[in-house]
Amino acid sequence: MRMKRIAMTTSSFAVASLLLAGCSASTGAASSGDLSKDIAAVTAEQLDGTTIQMSRMFGDCEETTDGVTDTSKATSECEAITILTNKFNAENEFGITVERLGGSEWASYYDAFNASLAGGDPADIANLHAHALPDYAARNSVIPIDTESLGIDLSDASDAARGGVEWNGETRAIPFDLHAILAHVNVDLFTQAGLVNADGTPKLPTSAEEFLADAKIVKEKTGKFFISIAYANDPMGFRLFSMLVNQQGGELISEDGKTVNIDTPEAKNALEFINTLVDEGYADRTVDYAGSTAQFLAGDAAMLMNGTWAVNEYANTAPFTYQVADFPTLYEEPATWAASHTWVIPRQKDGNVVQYRAALEFAKYLYNNTDTWSIATGHMSPRVSVLESDAYLNAVQRSNYVETALHNARQVPHIENWQPAEDAILEQISSTWLNDKDIDAALTEAQARVEQALAK
Template sequence: MSATSTPRELSRRLLLGSFGAVGASGALAACAGSSAPPGAAPSSGAFGKGDTYTGPKVALAFWNGFTGGDGPFMKQMVEEFNKANPNVTVSMNTLQWGDYYAKVPNAVSSGAGPDVGIMHIDQLATNAARRVIVPLDEVASGLELTESDFAPVVWSAGVYQDKRYGIPLDIHPLGFYGNTAQLTKAGVDGLPTDRAGFEAAVKALQEKAGVKNPFWVTATWPAHLMFTSLIHQFGGGIYDGEGAKATFNSDAGVEAMQWLRSFIENGASPKNVSNDAQAVAFRQQKDSLTWDGIWMMNEWEKVKDLEWAAAAVPTIGDKPAVWASSHNFVVTTQATKDPNKLAAARAFISYISERSIDWAKSGQIPARNSVRESAEFKELKVQSTLAEQLPNVVFPPSVPGIGDVTAPTFETAVNEIILGKKEVKAALDEAAKKADSMLDANRKKYQA
């Protein structure tokens, strides 16, 4: 191996070796040199195929942020993989997402981090640029995974600088939830699908069902997710196609925020609704209609006597669009030091992906077509209903640092507008100026 080989070149060669692309042990040894660990150069097929691993015993560190109700679902799947693959011990470490993204880069660089991890779609480019994670094109090809196996929107979103850095596990969009008992009392047949129907339903809920505030608009989470959906519905976007400039202060952005703000102004929503307070109100049946993540479905199920249904986010603008994110499997640079770990990681990713119907039950939409098209998935009423939104999903551009721009810019502007602290256009303009500065700084920081 050349002394000037980069970590990415090394990871590519080791990945190829783990798939048996380098058939003889001597071929990989010649590349890796004498520093290769014992068993680092297995013969072709020694690691099994697909979701099995038959190489030497190996421990695999798997980190994620599944600290909520989704955690036990993933823990069970990890345990089942370990039983099916006795030569692999996958240990799962769960952190709050904020701590996770702060700790992973340093932990990986010190060799004390994850070998395999989960990252949201807007974090892939950042961690690729920081050399925390490695390209997975060979993982995808080794598992014979192509775009045709996944929802196209999530498959393409995992690419940065023409290389794939994520194998998508799921898509989790906003959903539209309604209190069906209150809607029936108001004379509304089903959840409305468009602007006229939505506004009429809110009015009927007030006048006929006696619900004082049928649609609570939060000042924080998930208001900026609602804004993202709406601005795209009105023909705009948060950023331009390259992620180089903020565009959320467009006419579409103004119209989106004015529509949200109108429910506070006309009394359909209380003022100063705090983070997730609308979800508490929905549980208490004080809020008849709410937009929230698909993952909330299991929370609603826990509430006795709450009659509810789910539907696609209504089309308030000219075209359907909905915010969503996605959990993706990643492999870290730490794992490239041992081809056994790479092979075990491949098997683990394949195993969970193929069985993501179990993950769907945690309140997720499987990214894999074969799982979504199964009879078992179609029996999951909420998940299959919200999966109909996949053609309308919007993701942020694949640009390093893009995930860090949200909170201090348009999320802050949405908060100020909802609270009545600033006028719509002024708040969006100020935030867009700050976002442009941050995007420019990110280009220099990541040399993108």
């Protein structure tokens, strides 16, 4: 999966917000004053034979998954979620059947999901990224979830995963994974540059100064870029900027969304570092996501900044010695940009508690099987017990980035209107490396635009 920004411009996001507000106003009431108790009280007999609809991203793969229930056959996101669904349909004790309701590609997913909410007939269970959840929870478009009464053990969830499903003290989603930025390394180029440990593993830099020094060595000894980053038409530059600020102890936006901290010394340090990579020829400012991937796989960059979703693919296809690692900590604090896929239960007009309960049984099943998902996809399980299991740690390259999963992953602030804020930041900071805009001017304008976006 290519994790790019949610396909929603600021203007279309505003339209979607209006639609969601209308939807939340028309949702039906529960059968009593306590929806969670009504859901928990649903019996096995009531669930028997229930059919629910699922809206998800992750693509289409019917030709390789039709009738398949063996989860060990899953080799991609699409195959993993489809086979898990097949297996649930075949084996769940309640006779629940899950049917797919659209949502093949992430790029168009949110437009379709918003339309279903506005039309009053959303799927019974749906995907959301954690950073999108606050916009739906604030409009009451997804129901709160009493995980304890349903036997969903969120005490096993990592801090980053747990934080991504909460809203105003309530659980509004079930985590499915964490995905984060990693350092994908061409070990052959590191070896050629002499940047390896005694055991031949790549020696990654531990400070911004060391990073630039190593980049110079790679350029001089190999003639290659030190790192490939999707600088053009992609949010990867924002992700690097964000985590470098976090590594200095900074936050671009406070956790409550009330304070914007973009025009700061930490942000200036981060942006100057990013531009130095371009100015010194250590990275190529012209490549987009596909171009940076192609550059790395062609052996033209010693390192690639990309996510967990690419680990399995590169391990199987890279024509050189490949290794993945936690992205280097260049300042005081380990911190890596991260996001999360979650499952939510959209509020229905008829408030059918049997449908709600059936959807939550499926969400519980998916949470309990994040080991299958994480091993098949490269994403990190949200469950600590899985991350520390032998099966997970022995899977391809997983032990190389378990620190990211357990400690370094840093999700963006869990606030409403996050996407317009990110877009405004990216527009300004990217103008410094793409159009040579003054760094101070870019940060000042980003500060003002984000304050404006969050005030809406």
